[in-house]
Amino acid sequence: MRADAGGDAAPGSHKVKVAVLISGSGTNMAALLHASRLPGAAYEIVLVASNDPDAPGLRFADGEDVPTFALSHCGQERAAHDAAMAATIERSGAELVVLAGYMRILTEAFVERFPGRLINIHPSLLPKYRGLHTHERALAAGDSEAGVSVHLVTAELDAGEILGCLKVRILPEDTADSLAARVLIAEHQLYPHVVNRLAARMRSGMADKG
Template sequence: MGALIQAAKKEDYPAEIIGVFSNRRAAPGLDVARAEGIETATLAQSSFASREDFDTTLTGILESWSTDIVCMAGFMRVLTPSFVERWQGRAINIHPSLLPAFKGLDTHARALAAGAAEHGCSVHFVTPGLDEGPVIAQARVPVRPGDTAETLAARVLVEEHRLYPEALRMVATGKASLP
């Protein structure tokens, strides 16, 4: 998220970060956004009777900000079909693996356990299936002898910070769209 905010500060960047939402009040990204003068909002899912109610309220917040594209980073929730349908082709997510490999959690440890020679990150369109949407862009990093999940994650994170702003640029300019 911080990388997107920094990219959007450039005059020639085709997107503006207008709001940052989290389902965790203590998410560090909220402080980053506030320091940049960006509106923030939080909702605890536990305050809602259902996932549908939460996603409906979230959609209301996004609509109140006149959101065009939803960029997810570290938002560890499975979204409801109605939310995904509402933002179809306009919701993107960054995932720490070379999709379709290693969907879900613990991607770095799973890549090491599988003996992968390379790992990386993917930005993809959000669809109903977990980490199944069409890939917009990927970045690869080699898996090195002696890597741990932590050392591999650190190298992937560098690529995530580079890749996500570029993928958002592609979506914002129409160079990437949901087929």
């Protein structure tokens, strides 16, 4: 796996450097990567990192010539694992850290290393249904709609500022699996939009300081 970061953008065309953390197939990461290559995109992905060396998303990123890093959390203390991941992210030059199916609860020390620059996507309309089993809980409650939210990550689980959300109607015949499949489509639409908007805002702030 590559561990080098891409080169700097030309003067005046700076793109915000993004690190994406995954644990599995990386479909949201793939959506983010493809969107980053569209005309006018404000960000570029400089690292895909995972706590699972066998995560299929790493193979996808390697195939797209995106630098990757993997470090299994098995047999490691959470604080030590988080510290190693954070150090790798910092070496990549990433200015924004995006969680995309990263199935680890981060330590407070990790979150504090990226204040206001760490975001997550969650398959519910927050503040409803923080944590796991969101689709089952929405169906059990008899909700008429579910959805997805992008939020800043804080020390409290799924409690940071909401940056964007997208609703998905719940159909009478829905199961947790069928609902999850449609919510995932919404995730692939919403996440690149929010990341690009945030990156554009960050780029504008950097230009103002310059």
